Structures are given as C-alpha cells and as structure tokens.
Amino acid sequence: MRAPPAFQVSIRRFGVWRAGVAALIAITWAVTAAWLASGNEDAPLALRVGVSLIDVAVLVAGATLMRRAPLSLRWDGQAWHLGPAASAGDERWRGQLAVAIDWGGWLLLKFEHADASAQRRTTWLPVQRRGLGSHWHALRCAVYCARPAPGSDAGSTVAHSQNSKNERP
Template sequence: MTALSRHASAFELRIEPDRAMRGATALVAALGAAALLAALNSHSRVADAAWLPASAWWGLTLLGPPLAAGLGWRLARHAPLRLRWDGRAWWLRSPEGAADERPLRLTVAIDLGTWLLLRLHAARGPLWPPRYLALARAAHPAAWPGLRATLFTAPQRGADDDDV
C-alpha cells in the first residue's frame, strides 16, 4: 500500500470534561496571577511613589492567585463533545444531541505520545480564533490507538477546502 492509497476510516470520539486538565489550567492561572502580582509589587517598591500600601499588596497576594485559579477552573469547563472523522472531514458537535455540528480543520499542535493538543479551525472563516482540545490516553484508553491512527492518516484539511 502506498502513501497515496492510505485512507482513514470513519472514527468518533466522545470527549468528556477532564478534571486533570481543569486542575492544570487552574494551576497555570494561579501561577500567572502570582507572577503578575510579584512583578507589580517589585515595580511599586522601586517607583518614586508606592502604588498601594503594603497591606493592600498582602491582600492582593492572598486573594489574587486563588481567584485566578477559580477562574481558570471555571473557564476550562466544557460540555461533552463529539469529535468525528467521516472519511472526508473532521466534525465537532457540542453538546451531545445539539444540531450544530460544524466541519473543521484539525491539526496536531503537540504530540507527547500519551497526550495530544489538537488545534481546531472552524470553517467559519479566518477571523474566528482556533479552539484547542487537550486529550490524554488515560481518559480514552480504548479509543487512543484509533484516534492516533486517524489523526496521522487523515488529510490535514477541512470541509471548507475546495478539493475535499
């Protein structure tokens, strides 16, 4: 079989919200808030006039990172998704049962073997920002080999391309 005759068969994956990914997002948000507060505090100390009194910095330092972590946890939440390859294009449906299934172009942004970061480009046009999906083998052990095989044998183009 030549590379040109390879064909990715139909594939479907149900993606549930991942607590580990939400936790990682919350941690990154908390660390980002802490770094921002540290930078602002150090700048305030060397500036001619302090922006805030020391008690306000302590309050921001104690409240900022936990609030950012909560925001990161909340923003990382998503409804169950259904990602499928029909042999011609990738499709994404959210939530289950909704009629708004959209074609998209899917590329693998990061492949760590047991973890993938997928970049989804909607067929709505270049002004729409891409969406990212992080998938772990631990969350999809039975579907993982089929997912990887489909990702790397399916053409990297979307349903909006002319030659599909």
C-alpha cells in the same frame, strides 16, 4: 495511500487540562504574593494595584478555561466534524484538525472551523488518554493520518496536470 476509516470519539475527561490551568493560576498567584510580601516600598501603589488586577484577570480567565463541555469529534473520511457530545454522529461544525502539542498520553488539538459563520474560527481541544480507553490509538492514528480521500476534484486536477505535461513541446 488511502484515508483512515470513519472514526468518532466523545471527549469527556479534562483532568490533565484542568490540573495544568490550576497550576498556572497557582504559580501566578504565588509569584505575586511573594512580590507583594517582599516589602518593596519603592513600587508605586499604581503598580501594585495593576499587578493585583492582572492576577484577578488570570483567575477569571483560568476559571473560564477550566470549564469544558463534553464534545464529539468525528472523521467521516473527508473532513473532521465537531459538536456537543449529545450530537454524536450529527456534529454541526465541519473543519480541519491539527496537532498543536503531543505529550504521548495527552494531545492539544486545534480545530479550524470551515464555516465562516461559526462563532469561533478555532476551537482548542485538550484530549487525554484516560477515559478514551481503546479509542486512544484510533484517535491518534486518525489525527495524524486523516486526509480527505481522493474524490472527483482531486482526480481531475491530477489528470489536468498530466495533460499539461504531455502538451509541452
């Protein structure tokens, strides 16, 4: 089986991701507001304050997750590369890519950085069909089929294993 050809795509639209995060924030706040409005007098003040602080933390975390910078994702036939959208063709991070969630028109991809000096070891990429147009099918094919093309290392390993089998009595 041969590896898919080189492929590059700029990921710029995150509408589905932002809507999902906003919905989770709204649900969290609605549940807390309903609980506080229920007039449960038995709940200690410390518990009410703690739940309110958790809501603030959810809001801050959600706001952070909603901000996504455009990215460039590239498959070169050997490895995946990721970087800012402006670095298309010269992405600075090399790594492996896996599908975490596939909802047909929306993917959550997990990019594992190969470089140990990277600030993060994992980058989550929410990718939606809208905005990619004709690149959507090629992206899905590359994500599901991309494996490093056999090189000299793979060939020597296969040859070594075949020689080992031939040497057995």
